Amino acid sequence: MxxxxxxxxxxxxxxxxxxxxxxxxxxxxxxxxxxxxxxxxxxxxxxxxxxxxxxxxxxxxxxxxxxxxxxxxxxxxxxxxxxxxxxxxxxxxxxxxxxxxxxxVEGKPLVIIRDGLYEFDVLDRQNISSDEFFMELRQSGIEHLGQVRLGILEEDGSVSLYQFVDGDVRAGLSVMPPALRPRFDKIPHAALYACDHCGHPQRLATGPAPKCPRCDRCLWSEAMGCAQ
Incomplete structure (x- = not known):
């Protein structure tokens, strides 16, 4: 050759x-x-x-x-x-x-966010990374879960979002990229935090991070959408 x-x-x-x-x-x-x-x-x-x-x-x-x-x-x-x-x-x-x-064959629509919180048992069953899902939310103009009244994962993988009206928006987990959303297993200062797994908001004091009462995880991010 x-x-x-x-x-x-x-x-x-x-x-x-x-x-x-x-x-x-x-x-x-x-x-x-x-x-x-x-x-x-x-x-x-x-x-x-x-x-x-x-x-x-x-x-x-x-x-x-x-x-x-x-x-x-x-x-x-x-x-x-x-x-x-x-x-x-x-x-x-x-x-x-x-x-x-x-x-x-096709699956069915699944409620994945309800009243600003993840339906974490549904989320855990889906083969979707949190970064990929957060990207979907950001592309829909969402900054944090507290803006979302209802989020539905459709059969084709798209996400349908129904937002709270302005007066009803609550504190929620940020959906920003990791560089803009620090996560803590030790709370650096007292503030309102959101569970990084399910979005549950809770005011925490400085010290070791407690378990989330909703999902038993110990990783928190500062909540968005309310006065700290």
Whole structure:
């Protein structure tokens, strides 16, 4: 093998006209994925459920093969598309017939914040890091949990937030990045703090951090949203 053989690196044994076939194959793959999204009735990727994302990835893998490999014919990929579409229709029908099956496939909305506090038993069951969840809250204009009356984790992973009116906002756990939200296992000065795990606010004195009465954790941050 000769290093930096441009013929091998760029086209190998294929003729230059094969590039036109690759473009056509890519067009077919694009149209198949686009057709699935249109037929399934979804308007955006953010709206895709876990099940639909699996279908799209499976179709995308097949579409990628047909786009790049000369020995992959087009008709089997069309069969793959039709099979996935039928599976999608059957699964959505079963989800309508059986809510329990639908919840198993797609999950269901979960209340994750209530009255400025985490529903920590729900939060602990979800595979979501606190930094990732705090980012979602910041992008919605939230500075601390005391602003949130109700937070719902939707089926697609997005967070729906219902805020208190200004007069009802209470003290809450800051959702700022760690550099702007120091956490303490020893209380440096007397103030109102919020449990770093569940958001429970409590006025603490200087000294070793007590256990949170709500979740038994011992890590606290200064609360936001009220006079200290």
């Amino acid at each position: 000769q290093p930096f053989d441009w013929q091998r690196m760029l086209l190998d044994q294929f003729p230059a006209a094969f590039l036109g076939e690759v473009a056509f194959r890519a067009l077919v793959a694009y149209l198949l994925v686009f057709a699935f999204l249109k037929i399934s009735g979804r308007r955006g990727v953010r709206q895709l459920s876990l099940f639909e994302l699996v279908v799209i990835l499976t179709l995308g893998s097949a579409a990628g093969d047909v786009a790049f490999y000369d020995d992959v014919p087009l008709l089997p990929i069309v069969v793959v598309f039709i099979t996935l579409l039928l599976l999608y229709r059957i699964t959505t029908l079963l989800m309508k017939i059986s809510p329990r099956f639908g919840n198993w």
